[in-house]
Amino acid sequence: QVQLVESGGGSVQAGGFLRLSCATSGILDSAYCMGWYRQAPGKEREGVAVIGSDGTTTYADSVKGRFALSQDNANNTLYLQMNSLELEDTAMYYCAARGCTDCSGNYCLPAIKYGISRQGTQVTVSS
Numbered sequence: 001q002v003q004l005v006e007s008g009g010g011s012v013q014a015g016g017f018l019r020l021s022c023a024t025s026g027i028l029d030s031a032y033c034m035g036w037y038r039q040a041p042g043k044e045r046e047g048v049a050v051i052g053s054d055g056t057t058t059y060a061d062s063v064k065g066r067f068a069l070s071q072d073n074a075n076n077t078l079y080l081q082m083n084s085l086e087l088e089d090t091a092m093y094y095c096a097a098r099g100c101t102d103c104s105g106n107y108c109l110p111a112i113k114y115g116i117s118r119q120g121t122q123v124t125v126s127s
Contacts, residue, residue, distance in 0.1 A: 003023075003025040005023045006022050006121040007121060013125070013127070017081070017084070019079060020080040020093055021077055022080075033103055034051050034096075035096060037112050050069070050112050055071075056105055062088070080093070086125060
C-alpha cells in the first residue's frame with residue numbers, strides 16, 4: 001500500500017519560502033509519477049511539479065523558476081522547495097503518486113492530480 005506523509009506547510013508572507021516534504025513508502029517500482037498538486041478554494045486541482053521515472057522534473061508554468069522538486073531516494077522522501085511565494089500560491093498541497101506507463105513529465109504533470117494522495121498540507125501566503 002502506498003503511504004504518503006506530507007509536512008512543511010504553513011503561513012508565510014509574499015516573497016517568502018517554504019519547503020514541503022513527503023515521506024513515501026510502498027512504492028515498489030519506478031512506474032509511478034511522483035509529485036505535488038494543489039487545490040485552492042473554489043478552484044480545480046492543479047499539477048504543480050512532478051518527477052518522472054527518468055528523474056527529470058516538470059513544472060507548471062505558474063511556478064517555474066520559483067519551485068524546485070527534489071528526491072532523496074535513500075530516505076524515500078520528496079521535497080518541494082517553494083521560493084518567492086505569491087498570494088496565488090495559497091492552496092492545499094498534496095503529495096501524490098500516479099501509476100504510469102508513459103512516465104514522462106508531459107504525461108505526469110496533468111495526471112498527478114488524479115494520483116494517490118493523502119491529507120495534504122496547507123500553504124497560506126499573505127501580503
